Every structure is written in C-alpha cells, then in structure tokens.
Amino acid sequence: MAHVSDLIAKDIDTYLQQHEHKSLLRFITCGSVDDGKSTLIGRLLFESKMLFEDQLAAVEADSRKFGTQGDDIDFALLVDGLAAEREQGITIDVAYRFFSTDKRKFIVADTPGHEQYTRNMVTGASTADAAILMVDARKGILTQTRRHSYLVSMLGTRHVIVAINKMDLVDYQQLTYEQIVADYRRFAADLGMKDVIFIPLSAFKGDNIVEPSTRMPWYKGPTLMQVLEQAEIDDDHSTQLPFRLPVQWVNRPHLDFRGYCGMVTSGRIKPGDRVRVQPSGKESTVAAVVTMDGELSEALAGQSVTLTLTEELDISRGDVISSVTGPAEIADQFECTLVWMHDSPLLPGRPYLLKIGTRTLTASVTEIKHQVNINTLDKQPAKSLELNAIGLCNLSLDRAIAFDPYADNRDMGSFILIDRFSNNTVGAGLINFALRRANNIHQQPLDVNKAARAQLKLQKGCVLWFTGLSGAGKSAIANAVEKRLFSMGQHTYLLDGDNVRHGLNKDLGFTDVDRVENIRRIAEVSKLMVDAGLIVLTAFISPFRAERDMARTLVESDEFIEIFVDTPLDVAEQRDVKGLYRKARKGELKNFTGLDSPYEAPQNPDLRIDTTHMNIDSAADLIIDLLKTRKVVCA
Template sequence: MSRTGTAMAGPSGSIPLIDRPLRVAVGGMREPAVATLVEYLRTRTGNARPPVASPGAAPEHEFRAAAEASMPGNARAPRVEITGILRHGAPDLAGLDALRTADAVVLLTDADTGLTPALCQQVYLLAQLRVPRLALAVDRLGDSGFAEGRLHALARELADFAERVGVRVHATIPVDTDRSGHDSTSAAPSPGYTGPSLAEWLGTGALEHQTEEDRPFRLVVHAQAPARAQVPEPAAGSVAARTPDLPSSPQTSARHTPQPQTAIAAPGDRAACAGTVASGRLCSGARIRAQPMGRESRVTGIFGRNGPQQEARTGENVHLTLDPPLQLPDGAIVSSGEAPALVADQFETRIFWLTDEPLFPGRRYAARIGAQRAELTVTDIKYQVNPETLERLAADQLSADSIAVCNISLDRPAAFDPYTENPATGRFVILDRETDDPLGLGLLNFALRRAQNIHLQHVDLDKTARARQKAQRPCVIWFTGLSGSGKSTIANHVEQRLHLLGYHTYLLDGDNVRHGLNRDLGFTEADRVENIRRIGEVAKLMVDAGLIVLTAFISPFRSERRMARDLLAEGEFLEVFVDVPLAVAEERDPKGLYRKARRGELANFTGIDSPYEPPEAPELRIDSSQVDPGAAAQRVIDQILAHPQPGTST
C-alpha cells in the first residue's frame, strides 16, 4: 500500500530483510538538480542499517518495526550506495543495469512538469526490471503556487500509473535542490507535508526485497582462477577430467565459442572449477548440476581468496573441487542439485532496444547470457509496448528506445532462469556481431515449449555421401550487387556451363523466388532481411543434398550475407560481388525500375532510397562494366573448380 510521502509493504511481505547498504539509482530531467540530489543522498544518509528481522520473527512484527521506523523523527538514515545516474530520455545499457541492481530508484521532477512521458518510461522499465521501491522527488514545489494540492495530485498520478505497471511500493516526497541544506523534512515547500524525508523513507528499504542469497545457487564458471585462490597441488597419479561437449554450432566463429578451461586437479581424484557466485549460497558436500551439459557431481571442497572455506556466497570468487571431476567450459552454470537452472534455446523475452540501427526479425546478432556466448535471432516480434499508455502495438522492426515482447532463438542451448525468478541468470545482452557493441538488453520470460518438443532427427545418409555420389564439392555461389549489375545473367551462364560439364546445380533467382516461396514479402528492410534468411536456409538444404547452388539476389545488407555464410561450413560459401557503377546500372535498367524509383513511383529501391552495403572481402569481384558475361562466368567456374571435387583425380 502507499500514501503521499511514504510507502511500505503490508504484512504479507515476509521476504527477509537485508543487512547492507541500500543500492539507489537516481534520475531526472535537470542534470544539475539531479547532481544536487545525489550529493544530498551521499551526505545526509548515515550509517544506520535497514531494520533486520530477528530469527523467527512474525511478518507482522517486521512490518510494525519498519512502520515505526518510517515515522518522522524515528527513521534512521541508512547507508546508501548510488548505483547509477539515469540520463533523461532514452535509456542506455548502463542506465538499465543501474535500475536492475537497485533496491530503490529516485526520480526527480519539478512540480509544474510532473510525471512526463520520459519519467513514465523509466517507471515502466523499473517495473519490468522488478525494482522494489520508487520515490518521485518533487522539486520547486513552492513555485507552483498550490504546493500541498499539487503534491497530492502528483502522488495520485504516480499511484495510478504505478498500480497499472506493477510497482507496489512508492512514495511522492518534496525536495528543494535550490537550497543549500534542502532537508525535505524541515524545508519542504508545503507546510502540510508530514511524511518522512527522502533519506528517512529510504531507511525502510529493507521491506519487499529478496536478496541474491535467497535465490537458488548459481555459479558462473570462469576459465581463469580467482586471484590468490589457494587450491591444493595435484596429487601424483590423479586422473584428469574429461571435457563434456558444450552444445554449439559448427558455424559459430571461434571468437564466440566458449573454450574449455584447464582443470586444476586436487587430491582424491578431484578437479576444481573456478567461478563467481551469481546468486545463492552453497556448502561443502552439496550436490550440484553443471548446465547446459546436465552433468552432476558433489562439492568436496570450497576455496576462496584466503584458502579453504565452508560456504560459497553470492559475489565471491571461488574454486569448487568436485567428485566426480567435471572439466567445465567458460560460461557454464553450476547450479544446486535441488533447484538446477533450466536449459533451452528458444524463449519468449522482453527486449529493450537501445541503438539507432533497427532490430529486424531474422537478422543474426551475438548475445551474452551471463558469461555464455551464442548467436541470437529474433524469430517474432509479438508486440511493442507504449510505456506511457501500456498499449500493445504491432511491429515488424524495433527502433531506438523501443520495448517489445519477442520470441528469440539461439544457435545452442543455454542455461537460464526466468528473470522474475533470478535476475542474475535471467537477462541477456544483444551485441553487434562485428564490434561486440551492446545493442539491447533482454529479459527471459520462459522457454518456448516447442524448444523442448523439437529435436534434430538423425539420418544415415549425409552431405558427404551425397556429394561423393555426384563427384562434386557442394557449395553456394552467392552473387550480390545492384539491380542491373548482371548477377542473373552471369549466374545463368555459370549454371549452363557447369551442367554441360556434368555437375549437379540449382539456380535460385531473386525474381523467381518472390513468385513462390517469398511471395508474401515486400521490399521494406524487414522484408529484405526475411527474404535473405529464407534463401539462406533453402540454399543450406540444397548444399546438404550435395548440389552446387547459385543465388542471384541484390542482398543489400552485409549482416544478412554473413548470416547466409555462417549457415554453411568453412569453404562452402563463395561470395561473388558483381560490381558496377550506379550510373551504368541506371543506363542499363532492363526492367525500368530505376526510372520508376527516380520518379518516386517505387519506394525502398536499392541504390536510390535504400542502401546497398558492398562486400568488404568477397571471394571474387567482377566489374561487369569491363567484363562480358561469358568471361565473368568462366572466372566463377575457375574459382569453383580450383578445389578438388570428390571422386575426381587431382
């Protein structure tokens, strides 16, 4: 429940109280005022700890003690740790992390400005991130001319919106950042205000907060041992643990593939794994399960920075010695045996998109789930959320600052917990595949049931057998370039000559495919991404059938061409850039498309009002303004036949 000036949980909130500094994030519209408020919190909060429940105390007693502490004059100022300053407007990853790890958030506004759309967005975000407490600090209340009435009006507005988004504990408290002392208890603009100061209200922050140690045990495995950890030397004749296979994609680059750590052997045929405890606590002798591989063991010893210890607790870097030994890869999750992490590769998620470059379904991104690396594809944007009205909106792409519920697919199984159950293992960061720059933050809702019901079916005949039968090396020849560059013409010449030489081929042409498989797609950026995704998957199946596949598509985006390349094994993808100056392509214009685009009759046309990203390192570049189609085709064939074909002499 809540009321103007103070807020606290009811007796039903029996979550243990915390005994550490309160983590507080602060944000607002005016940066100087926010800086003043931060300084106030740092100087006016004290060393008092939040009230701690006595062992076995009834929830009603906890509630009564906190309620008494929240009364003006009784509340003790707690120790406060400022976790972050939230910049006004669009959130960034640092701001979202500051919200995620905070026990309370203070948002500053002016009395005349009130609860702005940007503040509503931040309130919505903290609700999604399950921040326990929110204070709306109202500045310049005396300037509004109706201080008490305005304060109550803002309190009602906050209460209404907080209830709609699910923030249970909140308060509206006057502050004065223009006064040097600005203790809001004594210097509040409204003489009718009788609630606690901001610092005093934060003193009740122990209520409604579940600590990381209350959650199931999760240790994130690191390849390197913690500094100064003391682990017994290997015993003579100790047996090295075997490395279990971490499910992975053969097409994923080595940079993104977790590498097995070097096991540290210990007496008694035990092996040690090093890592950081993300949540919970674990005692020596407990059973554990290593995820996502699903192997079980028992903890025979715990070693911290100062040597052996009986318990591993949240935030500590430790070695665990295990029996039987497990050699675990970097990023694996060690869970308690009674409540292990879940494992899946498809999820419903909430995504906060942070960058100007739009997110498109079907495009591949890198992802970091804890310390686990994977390739991520958004398979469906279920709906976008307007954080001010909470309206659900249809969307085929996400722009900067968008919030949406999406289905995603990973290229490998990952260990996780739903974010609502364990934030430490329920979040992920979406990264640029080239630069590793963060693009968005995601929260895992649940694993999709189809991820558990669908499995790869083993077949006896494989790509190698089919290729040997055809006496050829299957591959994809991916022609890319502007409309009118000559892609289809050259690809057609190549296929004719390969056919005469006895090779088994298939040509996928952009126009032909759009009459059937992709007839439902247009030419927006989102549809272009999906168009190439489908072609890449079809080409992969044809390569598996042992064919030489030729594709002739504009395929304007590097990310989608790389996605198609990553579907195939090393050496099976040959990118042919059919290069031509735009002026030459326009002069050719066999279909009259450039003329229509120039007249504004054709939107999203590549080279005119939609970009083309030329390949940076294609296997072959052909300037079709300088080479005739026959000569260009021969260059492609020479490239294909440069590699020995199965069943032929070299």
C-alpha cells in the first residue's frame, strides 16, 4: 500500500511541476449581446475536461430547466453566475475562468455584450494577450462588434480572433462566412488591424473548437484551441523592453536593510546594473535582487522582487526605477485616449484622482480634442464625454511622473481616473505622448515671494470663498466684509460671479462644463491674488464640491476659508432680486442651480451662515472675528 501511495504522490508531484511551468495566456471573449460568448467559454471548460461530474450534472439539469432541447447542454450556464444573467440570458459582470490543456494554461474573461457594460469589457481587455470577437453568423457585424473591435485595437491586444459563431443556424454555409469576413476586413483596415484570424464555429455544437468540423470541410484553417495554444504571450515581449519597476513599498525591517519592492513590469534586472530613479533622476547600482526564496541572479518582467542599491537614495512609493540606458520619459501634461466609464459625464477642468502604476495624484482634462463615433470612426467635437464615450484629450497632472507611451509599454502608459468623493473608477486612459509644452514651460524663481508681499501689507493672504444658492446673500455679505476690511486698512479684492462674466468669463455659459471652467479660472486668479498677499473674497454659487475642493488645493490649507451662505431654496426664490427664478420657472433660463441643475452643499464648511436668522451686518461681524482668530488680520 505504501508503495502505491508513493507512486500516486510522485505522479501528483510530476503533474504539478508540469502544470507550474506551462505558459499562461490571458484572453477575453467580447462582442454583441447573445453572440455566444458564455457558451463558448463553457464549451472550452468542457472540452478541456475542467468540469467535475457534479458540475456537469448541475448544468445538464439547468439546461432542461431553461428550455434546451434534446441531449444538448447550454454551456453558458456554467459562466453566467449572476441570477439576473440567467434570467435575462445576458452577461453583466466580468466572469474570469481558468482552464488548461496539455500545452498551456488559460485565464479567460467573459465580458458583457450590452453597450451599457462597455466599461466592464475594458476592464477585462486591459490585461489580455488575445481577444476573441464573437459574431453571430445570422446577424453579421453589429454596432457592438465595431465598438469592441475599436477598444481591442485601442488597447493594443496583440492577437485578435474573429469567431463567426452559430454556423449551425445558417446550415454551415461558406458564403455566409465569407461575406462576414469581407465586411470585417473592410472595417478592420480603417482601425489598422492586420493580423486578424477568422474561424467559423458553433460553440453550442462544438464545431471547430478543439477538433476540425466535419460539417465545414471547406474551412482549412486552425481550430480555436490551436490558435490559443500557439499565440505568443505578452510576457515574452515585455522582457525585451527597457527595465521598469514601479516602487510599491520601501522595506525597512531594520537599520541595516533598505529595499525597494515592486513588480518588474518590463525588461530584466541583475546585480551590478545601473539604474535611474524617476522622476528625481538620481542614479545608483543594483546591489542585490531579493525574493522570499533568497537572492536572484536575474529578475524578469512579471516577477515581484525587492531591489537593494549601493547608495541610499530618497525613494518612495510611486517612484519608478528604470534602466539608465533606456529611462522612462518625464512629464506632467499628455495627450491621451480616454474611455469614460461613469454615468456622470467627464467635465474638462474638474479634478480627478489619477492612478498610474503605484502612484496616485490629481489630474484634470484640459481639453477634449474630439470624440470618436464608433460606427463611422469619424472624429466629432465634444465638450464632455458621456458613459462609454471614447475621446482624445489633453491631460494635466499636479506633478511630473515617469511614463512610457502606451504603444511602447502597456503598464507604464495606462491609467485610471477616480472620483475624488465617491472613490469610483470613472475613466480609463492610455497615454499617447507628452505635450511639448510640458518640457518647454518651467517655474521661474522670483526674489519677492508671497511671504514678503503679505508682510508688506501687514496681513496674511487668503481666500474667503462664499458659496450658496442664487439669492442667498453671498455678494451682499462679501461686499459688507470687504468694506469692513478696507476701513481697517487691509488690502482686499472682491471677485463677484456676475462681474467676472462681463470680462474674464464672458465666453462661458451655464452648462455644467462651463460652470466647471468658470470656477477653475476664478480659483487660479484667487491663487495669484493670495500670492500677491491680498485677502480675496469670491462670491460665486460654485455648485459642485469637486471644484470648490480644487480651489482649496491651489493654496495652503490655512489660506482657504469656505463660507456657506445657507439659505433654503424657497427663501432664496422668494427674494429673487434679479428675477432669475421667475425666468427659470417659465423655462426661459436653462440649467438654473437649485431647479434644473444641482447644488452640492458643503459638508464641512469653515463657516456656515444661516441668513434666515442672521442679517448682513451680523454675518460680516462673524467673518471679521474669524479672520482675527486665524491671524489673517491683526486683532
């Protein structure tokens, strides 16, 4: 018995070792709704013998339950795990599945076909080596086929397989297959897609999945599994690129060890190699490449390691360690391709969090050059990007980063945008190149600084940011405060929402996009005035928290005072000094804050003034007292 157990254990060890050293291919299935993506994956799991008997029995029972006829099995039920998917017959979430053959391991992402879940498809495609674009032989090339093809092309997926599915429902006609191939080739040529493989198949019946179909003798090409087993993997390509390691963590267990941990995203590294830390530009030599299993003579792309250097440098999370001979680029402004993934539109000028590699920083889109029409590939003008829209944009960061263009290095050139308040991922982008202005514009050192200007005026420069609904009393209170400060001999300037629209912002309307730009300009002007040592008062509705938060971040934390003039909508509307509410109620004034455009009240203002219980003079007294307490002015 012991001898038999030893043999079994040896066989298991041998199998595990063989399995461990197989290459891994990541691929996605995508296309329009009901093209058969989930069925295909279920068939691959079945054909690769990755199903247990109880799983097979369960799916056979479910197939009967959901109306499959005869002995056929609905393999989509293996993948569509969400109840809503089973009931509707569509895929909502991205479902990841693992299977293997004698030659290779696979991770497949079953991505949604419906347009509203395009963002899920981008998620699945972002790490894929190959893409299987499903086409229903009865329907041909559809809008979503074009959309997913564009995304696959944009993301640089190296292997594209067009699986013309459901050939069993068109009697395996060669003419149908050839017509779809011709249609797709014309579209693919406009995208620059050249090496596309076409396979006629039936995921439901198993034709051309693993074995060549006897029902399509006219097709002489490879089966789907043959293509997947022979496709080149991106990891092999990444090893040939210049070395990059985004620092994830600085390991300092004791005073005698300082290591820089992260995954090698490209290239290779070994002790003795010269490296450059970016964006600082400092250089050193690799002393050791360390892992949990000990030191390595060399590390390759895809390996997580800790590097020690011969010199102690100031390196932190988010920095990139690069090869000296092929360093990354450094910039803070880029042209990028952006896929918008949120129900709320992208608004140029609005600050978002940007995560690239291991670094998170603040970014905003400064310009949308155009939006792409997926059906025609035409470039269309756009002021904002809606859900699932794809645009070519200029992007500005609050500091310089190390990067490579996405076309050269997917890991170093891709990023996501995150909403600052909800923490939701709202966009995914690819860096095309650094803008020339990023390298040509430098900060000019000046001898007279902010502190000197403020000292001359015997005050501290700051922003009093008044916010509230139209008619709340912002301008009246700000005007009263400035009069008090002027009489005290302080140096001030009042920026009023109506007044600046006669000059600086006269080109802006009242759409959300224009409101964001309106506040961005005022925030930048306020920053300059604070630098001049002034006490600047701004009286703007400024309806969105994101823009008020952006204005706060432009100056020092103690130089920004948010004053919420809190007046209920019904009270503000009763006042209606300018008659704007009456116009808005009649439909003569669109996008009016509080009625058909939202107002996001401050959650933690520095000062809240309730004008239903406080008059203008009392409010001004309260603000002056706050300025004295904060030592903005002398008591």
